[in-house]
Amino acid sequence: MQPSDGAVVRQVLAGDVEQYRLLVERYRAEFGRYAVAAVGDRDLAQDAMQEAFIRAFRSLGSCRNPDRFGAWFFRILTNQCRNAVARRRDVAGLDGVDPPGGERADAALERQELGARLEAALARLTPEQREAFVMKHVDGRSYEEMAELLGVGTDALKMRVHRARDALRATMGEQP
Amino acid sequence: MRRDRTFTEDAHRYLDGEPAGQLGAVERSAADRLVAETRAYAERLEPVGAALDEAVMAAVRRQPHAGRRGAWGWLLTPRPVRIRPVWIPALAAAAALALWLVPSRPDRRIPEVGSRAAAAPDTVYVRFELAAPQARSVSVAGSFNGWQVGALPLVRVADGLWATTVALPVGEHRYEFVIDGTRWVPDPTAHAQVDDGFGGQNSVIVVGPKGLVRS
Amino acid sequence: MSAIRGIIAAAVLAAAPALVAAQQGDVEARLQARGLPADLARDVAAVATDAAARGVPTGPLADKAVEGWAKQVPAPRILTAVRAFAGQLADARDAVRAGGLAEPSGDVVVAAAEAMGTGLGAGPVASVVRAAPNAAAAAPALSVTAALAAQGLGSEQAATIVVRALHSHRPMVQLLNLPSLARVMHSEGLAPGDIGRKMLEGGDDEGVEHASPTRGVRPPGVPPSGQRDTHRGPDN
Numbered sequence: 001m002q003p004s005d006g007a008v009v010r011q012v013l014a015g016d017v018e019q020y021r022l023l024v025e026r027y028r029a030e031f032g033r034y035a036v037a038a039v040g041d042r043d044l045a046q047d048a049m050q051e052a053f054i055r056a057f058r059s060l061g062s063c064r065n066p067d068r069f070g071a072w073f074f075r076i077l078t079n080q081c082r083n084a085v086a087r088r089r090d091v092a093g094l095d096g097v098d099p100p101g102g103e104r105a106d107a108a109l110e111r112q113e114l115g116a117r118l119e120a121a122l123a124r125l126t127p128e129q130r131e132a133f134v135m136k137h138v139d140g141r142s143y144e145e146m147a148e149l150l151g152v153g154t155d156a157l158k159m160r161v162h163r164a165r166d167a168l169r170a171t172m173g174e175q176p
Numbered sequence: 177m178r179r180d181r182t183f184t185e186d187a188h189r190y191l192d193g194e195p196a197g198q199l200g201a202v203e204r205s206a207a208d209r210l211v212a213e214t215r216a217y218a219e220r221l222e223p224v225g226a227a228l229d230e231a232v233m234a235a236v237r238r239q240p241h242a243g244r245r246g247a248w249g250w251l252l253t254p255r256p257v258r259i260r261p262v263w264i265p266a267l268a269a270a271a272a273l274a275l276w277l278v279p280s281r282p283d284r285r286i287p288e289v290g291s292r293a294a295a296a297p298d299t300v301y302v303r304f305e306l307a308a309p310q311a312r313s314v315s316v317a318g319s320f321n322g323w324q325v326g327a328l329p330l331v332r333v334a335d336g337l338w339a340t341t342v343a344l345p346v347g348e349h350r351y352e353f354v355i356d357g358t359r360w361v362p363d364p365t366a367h368a369q370v371d372d373g374f375g376g377q378n379s380v381i382v383v384g385p386k387g388l389v390r391s
Numbered sequence: 392m393s394a395i396r397g398i399i400a401a402a403v404l405a406a407a408p409a410l411v412a413a414q415q416g417d418v419e420a421r422l423q424a425r426g427l428p429a430d431l432a433r434d435v436a437a438v439a440t441d442a443a444a445r446g447v448p449t450g451p452l453a454d455k456a457v458e459g460w461a462k463q464v465p466a467p468r469i470l471t472a473v474r475a476f477a478g479q480l481a482d483a484r485d486a487v488r489a490g491g492l493a494e495p496s497g498d499v500v501v502a503a504a505e506a507m508g509t510g511l512g513a514g515p516v517a518s519v520v521r522a523a524p525n526a527a528a529a530a531p532a533l534s535v536t537a538a539l540a541a542q543g544l545g546s547e548q549a550a551t552i553v554v555r556a557l558h559s560h561r562p563m564v565q566l567l568n569l570p571s572l573a574r575v576m577h578s579e580g581l582a583p584g585d586i587g588r589k590m591l592e593g594g595d596d597e598g599v600e601h602a603s604p605t606r607g608v609r610p611p612g613v614p615p616s617g618q619r620d621t622h623r624g625p626d627n
Binding site: 025028032033035037042046050058083114115117119158162166 | 181188211219220237239
């Protein structure tokens with residue numbers, strides 16, 4: 001039987017650093033798709049997630065409820081993902097790759113490939129809307145679960161998801 | 177904020193998996209299409225791979241003992257430079273937090289950190305930094321200088337890092353960096369990003385008299 | 392300047408086209424000086440005139456056009472954006488006036504428009520304006536509200552924080568530090584909702600104790616450790 005988050009955290013704080021791997025495996029599995037969908041680039045998402053795990057390790061002593069490491073870690077991860085998205089706008093352009101934002105999204109919208117248009121349209125959402133939409137429709141979480149992870153009420157989360165859907169619908173148009 | 181083609185309340189309930197009234201054909205079709213697109217996207221999605229685990233552990237083994245510093249000890253510890261965090265000055269946040277947490281009473285005299293009798297200044301030096309290794313020139317343009325490109329140039333300070341320090345009045349400022357005179361990019365370290373009304377974003381900072389803390 | 396002339400322009404629009412033309416000329420001249428082509432400058436100035444008739448300050452509209460031109464946005468899109476902005480400023484102005492400022496300056500109206508852009512309703516905007524000790528404080532109060540909301544605190548929560556702070560006579564300098572504070576807390580892993588709660592409570596849990604970097608030296612008024620926050624939701 002797998003040890004609880006709290007047990008692992010306490011062991012790590014007591015000095016058994018290698019135990020941290022259990023948390024890394026657990027939450028990479030749990031949030032790895034979310035990170036890629038929130039950032040829109042697998043490599044950058046990987047970097048963000050790595051940075052998040054390192055920061056979580058460094059400030060592990062300030063995790064007030066070790067049994068709920070996941071939710072605490074999730075917030076650190078979300079912050080890193082947002083930073084990655086913001087930086088991406090700069091880096092992508094400099095390498096001579098497609099400019100960020102408008103033009104790239106329009107090009108992808110021309111393609112008929114199912115799922116590709118959504119990927120492009122996601123980039124146009126605000127960070128909160130994108131995160132909420134991904135949690136709801138890609139991860140398939142309930143609003144209650146989302147509320148626990150984000151520390152935001154379900155009403156506010158519903159509004160974010162609804163706005164995200166409306167924005168996606170508008171961006172992707174009515175074509176089949 | 178786009179107002180054309182939004183889902184109805186019922187469509188949202190349907191998509192939330194809650195009991196909903198009858199949906200019209202168009203609404204139903206649009207909702208199902210969104211579901212299909214999302215499913216297709218999710219199926220193609222490759223999550224972060226297991227190679228991450230060892231990379232994290234390798235970094236973690238090099239760290240000092242986990243959680244030794246408290247949550248806010250972070251503030252004062254120098255960290256390896258990647259995107260360099262900008263603390264102007266480093267104690268500003270700790271001081272601001274301490275002052276904020278004291279309930280304000282009119283007769284209470286709260287000594288300012290590094291106490292001088294003078295009133296708080298109403299212009300503050302703010303440092304702008306951007307990692308742009310392939311740029312030939314970088315400037316900052318915004319509400320504080322009439323959006324003039326090139327009027328506030330940054331200089332190269334380290335490998336790929338550009339910076340400048342500008343005296344700004346306290347309060348809110350909106351701006352972006354301009355790379356090579358034509359490419360406008362936001363500042364990922366700013367407090368917030370807002371819609372600029374032209375399909376892009378402006379970075380927003382709110383400068384207090386003690387300076388600015390960004391990520 | 393422009394708000395008062397706007398009122399006069401509205402009142403005598405039919406009777407004194409020369410005055411209207413003068414104001415429109417100001418905006419037009421300013422835009423041309425910044426390099427906008429003549430017809431775009433003229434079109435934007437016309438939008439500004441209409442807006443002024445509704446009491447909307449024209450300075451921010453000219454600023455928006457200048458911004459668009461600097462960003463090399465195509466002229467038609469600049470015009471569309473300026474029109475949309477004028478609408479937002481009109482709504483914002485109504486909200487600010489409802490808060491008790493009869494002739495708000497351009498920066499208050501812009502700050503209110505930004506706050507409303509983050510989702511804040513007219514009612515809370517009016518509350519923030521009403522809570523400000525004087526007209527000069529309204530703009531920074533609204534800017535802080537908008538920034539906190541954009542940082543994820545939620546517009547209602549941000550407004551409540553600012554209103555309460557103003558009601559307890561916290562100096563504006565402290566309010567201006569709040570977005571920086573929120574940023575620090577966020578990078579430490581606190582969710583925006585928790586950040587907002589901490590700001591409202593003034594921080595009364597053990598986060599405060601860990602927060603002090605100067606162990607043993609406590610700022611005056613901070614309570615000693617051992618006080619636990621007993622109301623804890625499903626967070627860390």
